[in-house]
Amino acid sequence: MLGVTEEKRQVPKMLQKFLQYDIQITKKFVDGALQNTALRSLRNHAKFLEVSCHGIVWLAGWLSFIWLFNNKDLYQLQVNMLIALILDIVIIAVVKAFVRRRRPVPMNKLSALGPDKYSFPSGHASRSVLVAFTLMYLSPVSIIFYPPLLAWVTSVCLSRVLAERHYFLDVFAGCGLGVLEGLLMALVWLSQSTSASILSSLSDEKLDGGEYHV
Template identity: 30%
Template sequence: MQAWLRHLNELEVSVCRLWSRSGQRRWIRYPFAFISRLGDGVFWYSLMAALPLVYGLKGLQASLHMLATGGIALLLYKSLKGVTRRSRPCHHASDITALVPPLDQYSFPSGHTLHAVVFSSVAIYYFPVLAWILVPFTALIALSRIILGLHYPSDVLMATLIGLGLAYASLSAFI
């Protein structure tokens, strides 16, 4: 691993320990595990299916836009994970437990957060009324990844920035 990533891991691991300890409480762990599970795709695919039913052609356009941008996000985050190969907090420190099984080996960036930001940003562009549910849901997904011991705060922060950049670029290209 690159020296700068080792240093960053050491800077952030104390925050990860603290948040992971809070996740040991069942009343915190179960809701965040559920939110994280919804962020695996269930919520987003359901939203993409519902938009055309509720909003017609504009909903279909939004869903296709979300699908295309999500595909680009998938390629981007898998490439970044392969390049950085940053270990997850639960693999870096023995006192941090993964409270749900990780979907892959590496930590940077958070794919859940990246997709949540991209999908929410695109959906809110088309339908601003959805912001009241999508913004808090996206924030909870991002928090869940740290609380569940799977990501460092910088994984989530960078995924948010990358997701916003990708959403903005896609809106410039598609609209």
């Protein structure tokens, strides 16, 4: 049986120093943000922003969206976004389990949906970037939605630091993973016909008429 000292992972000194800089820079930023009205206001809205990009909320909400809106024009986005959300949850969980970086202490208790104990990378950052990437590049919405979408992504990412959920490195890594996940989705993006077939098999109904197969 391994002792406690043997179970602890040995972190290289260079990496320890880099992580310590990350902690110091994050702390200075949070302390300075309290003196800035706009950033202080963003911190006050951190709970709403956390819920707005929570994995469970997005997954349940998107499944409801698929169930409620039976529109051929939406099938491709509905199926591919669902795959992207599941992919993001799996990747973030695996990376967090491997890295096991602890969250900032003390950590604010913002939500009953409240977080796991690991900090790196930020799932909220990766998810927000992935959603924006999908809606701006893979399945573009009207350009009038770009500014609020980008504002939401920026606010979510900054709020994770201001609310002391994550360090800067966690958020940057999350953003990077969100882009990589988006690029991966671009490679495996399902066609309209494939998406319609998937929804048809899941519902066991004809999507166009709602009639049962015979």
